[in-house]
Amino acid sequence: xxxDKFEVLTSTAIPLPIENVDxxxxxxxxxxxxxxxxxxxxxxxxxxxxxxxxxxxxxxPLNDPKYAGSKILVGGKNFGSGSSxxxxxxxxxxxxxxxxxxxxxxDIFRNNCLNVGVLPVQVSAEFAQKLFDAIEADPKTEIKVxxxxxxxxxxxxGESESFxxxxxxxxxxxxxxxxxxxxxNMKEEIxxxxxxxxxx
Amino acid sequence: xxxxxxxxxxxAHVVRKVEDGPDVFFIxxxxxxxxxxxxxxxxxxxxxxGVMYPEKTFATADHNTPTWNQHLPVADPLxxxxxxxxxxxxxxxxxxxxxxxxxxxGIVHIVGPENGITLPGATIVCGDSHTSTHGAFGxxxxxxxxSEVEMVLSTQCIMQPKPKKMRININGKLGFGVTPKDxxxxxxxxxxxxxxTGYFVEYAGEVFENMSMEGRMTVCNLSIEMGARGxxxxxxxxxxxxxxxxxMAPKGADWDKALAYWKTLKTDDDAVFDAEYxxxxxxxxxxxTYGTNPGMGIGVTQCIPTxxxxxxxxxxxxxxxxxxxxxxxxDMLGKPVDFVFLGSCTNGRIExxxxxxxxxxGRQKADNITAWLVPGSHKVVDQIKAEGLDKILTEAGFVLRxxxxxxxxxxxxxxxxxxxxAVSTSNRNFEGRQGPGSRTLLASPLVAAATAVEGVxxxxxxxxxx
Numbered sequence: 001x002x003x004d005k006f007e008v009l010t011s012t013a014i015p016l017p018i019e020n021v022d023x024x025x026x027x028x029x030x031x032x033x034x035x036x037x038x039x040x041x042x043x044x045x046x047x048x049x050x051x052x053x054x055x056x057x058x059x060x061p062l063n064d065p066k067y068a069g070s071k072i073l074v075g076g077k078n079f080g081s082g083s084s085x086x087x088x089x090x091x092x093x094x095x096x097x098x099x100x101x102x103x104x105x106x107d108i109f110r111n112n113c114l115n116v117g118v119l120p121v122q123v124s125a126e127f128a129q130k131l132f133d134a135i136e137a138d139p140k141t142e143i144k145v146x147x148x149x150x151x152x153x154x155x156x157x158g159e160s161e162s163f164x165x166x167x168x169x170x171x172x173x174x175x176x177x178x179x180x181x182x183x184x185n186m187k188e189e190i191x192x193x194x195x196x197x198x199x200x
Numbered sequence: 201x202x203x204x205x206x207x208x209x210x211x212a213h214v215v216r217k218v219e220d221g222p223d224v225f226f227i228x229x230x231x232x233x234x235x236x237x238x239x240x241x242x243x244x245x246x247x248x249x250g251v252m253y254p255e256k257t258f259a260t261a262d263h264n265t266p267t268w269n270q271h272l273p274v275a276d277p278l279x280x281x282x283x284x285x286x287x288x289x290x291x292x293x294x295x296x297x298x299x300x301x302x303x304x305x306g307i308v309h310i311v312g313p314e315n316g317i318t319l320p321g322a323t324i325v326c327g328d329s330h331t332s333t334h335g336a337f338g339x340x341x342x343x344x345x346x347s348e349v350e351m352v353l354s355t356q357c358i359m360q361p362k363p364k365k366m367r368i369n370i371n372g373k374l375g376f377g378v379t380p381k382d383x384x385x386x387x388x389x390x391x392x393x394x395x396x397t398g399y400f401v402e403y404a405g406e407v408f409e410n411m412s413m414e415g416r417m418t419v420c421n422l423s424i425e426m427g428a429r430g431x432x433x434x435x436x437x438x439x440x441x442x443x444x445x446x447x448m449a450p451k452g453a454d455w456d457k458a459l460a461y462w463k464t465l466k467t468d469d470d471a472v473f474d475a476e477y478x479x480x481x482x483x484x485x486x487x488x489t490y491g492t493n494p495g496m497g498i499g500v501t502q503c504i505p506t507x508x509x510x511x512x513x514x515x516x517x518x519x520x521x522x523x524x525x526x527x528x529x530x531d532m533l534g535k536p537v538d539f540v541f542l543g544s545c546t547n548g549r550i551e552x553x554x555x556x557x558x559x560x561x562g563r564q565k566a567d568n569i570t571a572w573l574v575p576g577s578h579k580v581v582d583q584i585k586a587e588g589l590d591k592i593l594t595e596a597g598f599v600l601r602x603x604x605x606x607x608x609x610x611x612x613x614x615x616x617x618x619x620x621x622a623v624s625t626s627n628r629n630f631e632g633r634q635g636p637g638s639r640t641l642l643a644s645p646l647v648a649a650a651t652a653v654e655g656v657x658x659x660x661x662x663x664x665x666x
Contacts, residue, residue, distance in 0.1 A: 017515075018513075018515075018516055018519065020394070020493050020512075022493065022630045024609075024628065024631070024633050025631060029610060032263075033276075033278035033282055033611070034239075034278075035238035035242070035285045037242070047632050052636065052637065076513070076516065077512075077513075078397070081394065082329065082424075082628060082630060083328075083329050084331075084344060084345055085235075085236065085345075086345030086346040086347060089345070104394060105397075106397060108343055108344070166220050166221050166361065167219070168220060168221025178347065179348075179358070179359045180350055180354065182359065183224070183355040183359070184249065186215075186216065187252070189215060190224075190226070190252070190356060194356065197226075197228070198457070199319070199450070199454075199461060200228035200229070
């Protein structure tokens with residue numbers, strides 16, 4: 001099992017209503033030097049969380065005690081663009097988050113999240129705005145992400161929207177499986193396919 | 201209904217279609233480097249599984265390597281540990297390894313093509329988003345995460361939903377001083393940084409047909425910067441001519457067989473794309489970026505748009521200009537610059553150094569400029585010397601460094617200090633990309649060269665005319 005199962009998550013959420021957040025911000029390149037997957041949560045959004053002297057930047061939402069303990073991050077449009085570094089998805093998970101909600105995700109980041117047990121939930125721009133507004137009005141706003149039913153709900157008002165995820169990936173998240181588990185079971189088929197390749 | 205180039209290559213590599221899920225997708229060529237592979241090997245060990253086809257994976261050190269005194273031990277202990285992990289893992293599993301100092305060493309997306317590993321119709325992945333570079337040959341090439349590196353090592357497959365298809369056509373002739381980098385930055389400025397997300401792009405039309413292989417690599421390299429997983433160009437005589445005779449390319453009867461297949465790799469006339477865009481070559485001028493993503497680009501003679509003129513959130517736009525210390529409406533020409541970086545998988549090939557030299561020959565580097573000229577590989581270094589470009593650079597006050605990714609992502613010591621402004625031929629101008637607090641303007645080697653000798657952002661066409 002590669003990560004903890006994901007079924008239904010109800011949590012407050014950290015708002016980050018900035019567009020085009022790239023993976024260099026999520027985890028700057030100088031923190032990619034580990035040879036093992038440890039400690040990435042500490043450097044999650046490092047340069048937006050801390051100034052050059054290492055002091056926390058007070059108005060950055062991750063430093064705001066109002067959002068402490070949240071398991072969900074609500075990001076702006078085109079979240080996770082840029083570099084393919086899976087370290088970005090690891091840093092989300094290692095920081096303690098299990099779900100990122102946005103109106104639009106970059107492809108590779110979304111893939112990486114699904115591979116490491118972080119659920120990327122894409123909602124409409126209107127619903128994303130509704131979430132930002134609700135959190136701004138009350139930082140203790142709870143959001144319920146229901147993977148079996150593929151819905152995300154504002155608990156206080158019951159306002160809800162459904163989200164897409166293919167059946168295969170959904171099964172993986174629900175069971176804590178990953179693609180490597182799947183591929184290990186089809187090696188004979190892969191070998192037969194490779195044997196037919198003539199040029200490469 | 202006909203098939204696109206992308207369909208033909210994709211469909212030939214599907215091992216299994218998972219119901220309500222992705223395709224199990226076979227990978228012909230896998231590149232690894234020191235930064236995104238060590239954790240994948242740890243994963244293999246933890247699961248007690250091996251490498252299925254070690255001969256299909258190629259390791260090179262590039263991301264965190266120093267570009268000065270490479271013969272000495274790597275000073276940074278964390279970088280040294282990653283390089284050692286790459287070497288040890290390659291040796292343990294029987295993977296070819298071009299480490300620091302090896303004659304074939306260089307940036308992964310430069311050494312693949314120059315050694316004939318990159319071929320039309322192949323599927324190529326690497327734990328690096330600029331793997332899209334290899335699409336220039338009519339390959340399907342894209343970046344993957346470390347979990348997927350582990351999948352390819354252990355099963356030669358990854359699980360991918362098939363992307364949608366987009367075609368971008370540019371017809372006409374490029375203007376004087378307009379390079380492939382400008383073509384790419386122009387396309388991204390039109391598409392924005394997310395316009396092609398979910399798509400795989402085919403570039404078509406006169407401009408790409410007339411482009412060299414190196415130019416095509418620059419364009420495909422930047423596909424990811426508009427969100428596309430990758431970009432590709434149909435292989436043609438230019439492609440075949442480039443590959444023929446390269447060390448690891450097919451030879452003899454194998455070449456003939458491969459060539460016959462490669463000639464079938466083009467989009468059928470009746471194939472349909474999910475999205476299609478057409479631009480006019482005459483609209484493209486030398487480009488430069490002014491903000492904190494590659495979509496924020498304009499012609500070098502233009503001024504920075506106002507928040508009202510751009511799509512998207514005004515707050516995000518103002519935050520970006522604030523970081524850059526620029527104002528809406530500013531001219532880009534004449535902005536004082538501190539650093540110039542020539543290199544990276546985007547613009548670290550011989551044609552890029554020729555272009556740079558065409559401007560700086562007979563001129564002098566401006567005193568306020570710190571210049572880092574970093575060839576993409578040892579073979580590029582050798583060619584620079586063979587053509588005497590090193591002498592032109594030395595006489596103009598420049599110093600040639602040793603190959604690697606360098607200041608493109610600043611994992612080594614080549615970091616632009618906080619607040620300093622760099623004109624860079626690389627691919628990303630994100631906040632802090634070239635070092636914490638650094639500010640980056642992306643541009644072509646010609647714009648970089650003109651800026652390096654004038655000390656301020658300069659239109660290279662003025663110097664070519666002079």
